[in-house]
Amino acid sequence: MHSNFLRFTLLLGFYLAFGSNSFAQRDSLPDSFRTPYEAVYNHLNYLQDENHIPDQAAKSLFSGDRKQKELNNLAEELKQILDGSGNYIDLEAVPKSPNYMDSVTQRSRYILTADFPEIYIQKYGQRWLVSEYSVSQIDRIHKNVFPYGTDKLLNILPNLGTTKYLGIHLWQYLGILILITTGFVIHLMFIVILRKVLFNILLKYGKLDLANQFLSPVVKPFSLMTIAIFSDILVPVLQLPAFIGTNLILLSQALVPFFAAIFFYRLVDIVGHFMMRMAERSENTLDDQLVPLVRKVLKVFVIIVGAVAVLRGFKFDIWPILTGLSIGGLAFALAAQDTLKNFFGSLMIFIDRPFQIGDWVTSGDIDGTVEEVGFRSTRVRTFRDSLMYVPNSIISNTTVDNHGKRVYRRFYTRLSITYDTPTRLIEVFVQGVEEIVKKHPNTRKDSYNIFLNEYGASALEVMLYIFFKVPDWNNELRCRQEIMLEINKLAEHLGVRFAFPTQTLMIEEVPGQKSLTPEYKASSAEMQEKLKAFFAKK
Secondary structure, three states: OHHHHHHHHHHHHHHHHHHHHHHHHHHOOOOOOOOHHHHHHHHHHOEEOOEEOHHHHHHHEOOOOOOHHHHHHHHHHHHHHHHHOOOOOOHHHOOOOOOOOOOOOOOOEEEOOOOOOOOEEEEEOOEEEEOHHHHHHHHHHHHHHOOOOHHHHHHHHHHHOOOEEOOEEHHHHHHHHHHHHHHHHHHHHHHHHHHHHHHHHHHHOOOHHHHHHHHHHHHHHHHHHHHHHHHHHHHHHHOOOHHHHHHHHHHHHHHHHHHHHHHHHHHHHHHHHHHHHHHHHOOOOHHHHHHHHHHHHHHHHHHHHHHHHHHHHOOOOOHHHHHHHHHHHHHHHHHOHHHHHHHHHHHHHHHHOOOOOOOEEEEOOEEEEEEEEOOOEEEEEEOOOOEEEEEHHHHOOOOOEEHHHOOOEEEEEEEEEOOOOOHHHHHHHHHHHHHHHHHOOOEOOOOOEEEEEEEOOOOEEEEEEEEEOOOOHHHHHHHHHHHHHHHHHHHHHHOOOEOOOOOOOOOOOOOOOOOOOOOOOOOHHHHHHHHHHHHHOO
16 A cells, blocks of 8 residues: 555656646747748647647647547648648748738738648738638548558558657558559569450460560550559559658659650551551542641650640649740741641641642642642652652642542643545544544543634644543553554544644646645545545544
8 A cells, every 4th residue: 555655656656747838838939920931830830749739730720610630630631731732841941920911812821831821821910820711621621632442551551560760660661562562463464464365365466476566565554554543543642751652652653654655656657547547548648748737746746745735744844844845936937937837737727728748739830740738738740750859838838739630631722633634524633533532441432623714824623622530640641642644544544634833835736747746536425435434444
């Protein structure tokens, strides 16, 4: 009994000596924060492991009619939001003036971080506190920072062990181990299982070349992107020390767009491959030029968006860069108006499609076959076998005569026969030429004109106006030759003479010599018989 009394006396003395002082010290902690700095410092300082007093940290929050336990939870959640989002609060940057005014809103408030503008310190009378609105938003923001129920892990993981090694709790080491193991499993699943499944599917449909060329490069960055997303979700839960946690969170946030950019960059090759297949099935050869250009544009777009996303992941302020680029871009645009005109001209060509690769086009001094359409110029192969590089701004704003779009190719000429040709022979000759046109396999049978058309200076002019249905110029020339040779044979057979563009002094008769004027003694019936005999030989 004596020993029990002695033990009680010692405990009472310890309480009087230390416990009462401790409670007295806790009761004497500050609760009137004259500056934003005091409110922020109080909240962060009293939630540290070595100085964990949630009741005191909660004094920095606007309380309203909330109970102390709820305020304590909100104070904890606010710190978890800052730590879990990688926002390290530099206390030296927090204003220490009681009369601080926000430069944008011109109010007595201080925004803790640009990532969460709804969380700010506001002045109430003479006290600076986390504002009433900010306190009402803490639960919502906390769920956004810790999505998919990961906020519950914040209450489970610390119970696994609170022992510290090198400044990190045992449960945090366990969390890191779980994170690494899960990441390895995910990577193994994608690399081995998914690749094998997709390979078998593509192999079944005979697409092994597609699998080898495109699938392998895409699976790995997709796997790493998935791991980065998984890490971005779980790393905030670990609540690592400020410097380590902030940098790991920033790294995981940057790795997601980094691997995503690699994935989409390689995915562009697959999309381009299928676009090329579709272009090959299309009759328009301009699509074959468009696909590589679209692929390049998509790759540049992915690189730019990826770079901006990575910088944003590191919380790098990209607005000065974008502003500088916009100002520089304006200056560049003014200095490179012709280049921009050519670029938009190429877009008009690809949209309107006035011609395609291989078409024969004529436009001003341009006369040749289109070989290539780029973003700046169109390359035309002339009939002298030289190359013309025509700026797209010019070719898109001028009249283009596309001979390649013709269904029929016109052949127009005049057959000049001598004035001494009898009328009945002219009639038979014109009929014969018409029959030649009808019998030719490549002429248009429903539209042609063959008539004695004009009295020329030195000949009677027979108009020959016909069309060939052929795909290119070489075949057109072949058909012209065939028609002309047949007409020459017909003229030789009938005795029709072609006139020369000359002036001739005709002496009808010279005494003692035969007249130069030919004699046509055959009747019309005989001429018709000759015509039938000509075509009977064919």
